[in-house]
Amino acid sequence: MPEAGVDGIAAQFLCSAEALVDGGVGVRFTVDFDRRQMAAFAVRFDGAVHGYLNQCAHVPMELDWQEGQFFESSGLYLICATHGAMYEPDSGQCVGGPCRGASLTKLRIEEHDGKVFWVPEAPYRPAELAVGA
Ligand code: FES
Numbered sequence: 001m002p003e004a005g006v007d008g009i010a011a012q013f014l015c016s017a018e019a020l021v022d023g024g025v026g027v028r029f030t031v032d033f034d035r036r037q038m039a040a041f042a043v044r045f046d047g048a049v050h051g052y053l054n055q056c057a058h059v060p061m062e063l064d065w066q067e068g069q070f071f072e073s074s075g076l077y078l079i080c081a082t083h084g085a086m087y088e089p090d091s092g093q094c095v096g097g098p099c100r101g102a103s104l105t106k107l108r109i110e111e112h113d114g115k116v117f118w119v120p121e122a123p124y125r126p127a128e129l130a131v132g133a
Contacts, residue, residue: 002110002112002117002119004119009120009125009126011110011117011118011119011120012029012117012118012119012120012126013115013116013117014027014029014042014109014116014117014118015027015042015115015116016114016115016116017111017114017115017116018114019116020042020043020044020049020116021044022044022045022046022047022075023044023045023071023074023075023076023089024043024044024071024075025068025069025070026041026042026043026064026068026069026070026071027041027042027043027068027116028040028041028054028064028067028068029041029042029118030127031053031107031118031120031124031125031126031127032124032125032126032127033123033124033125034123037127038053038054038055038124039053039054039055039062040052040053040054040107040118040124041054041063041064041068041070042107042109042116042118043070043071043078043089045089045090046089046090048090048111049109049110049111049116050089050090050092050106050109051106051107051108051109051118052078052092052104052105052106052107053104053105053107053124055104055105056080056082056083056085056099056104057085057087057094057099057102057103057104058080058082058083058085058094058097058098058099058102059082059083061080061082063078063079063080063081063082064081065081065082066081069081071089072086076089077089077095077096078092078104080097083097083098084096084097085097085098085099085100087103087104091103091106092104092105092106107121107124108120108121
């Protein structure tokens with residue numbers, strides 16, 4: 001089991017490890033930022049899991065038009081469906097397109113015992129814990 005994240009909030013189970021295939025479909029989830037719900041996602045690349053806010057660094061749009069489709073066809077880069085910004089899957093850095101040099105907002109994702117977790121870190125909290133908090 002991963003350690004707790006922000007304010008001792010437990011790591012949040014996202015999916016089983018096999019649900020995330022290298023360069024394949026990502027898993028979407030929701031985080032709370034200042035009592036606003038924001039979309040986020042996790043993908044696997046080069047064997048490791050990575051997670052980001054689902055918000056392009058160019059214009060704050062979600063990257064995937066088709067749910068969970070974050071990789072471009074080669075499976076080497078994440079791509080924004082709106083204007084084609086390309087991001088390195090492991091760093092989140094934009095390496096091509098209108099926001100070159102900017103980055104996606106990285107979230108802490110961990111894999112333990114065949115399960116994938118988001119470990120909440122400030123300022124992001126689990127959405128369901130944020131109501132009235
Ligand atoms: S909104 Fe993502 S590249 Fe423009």
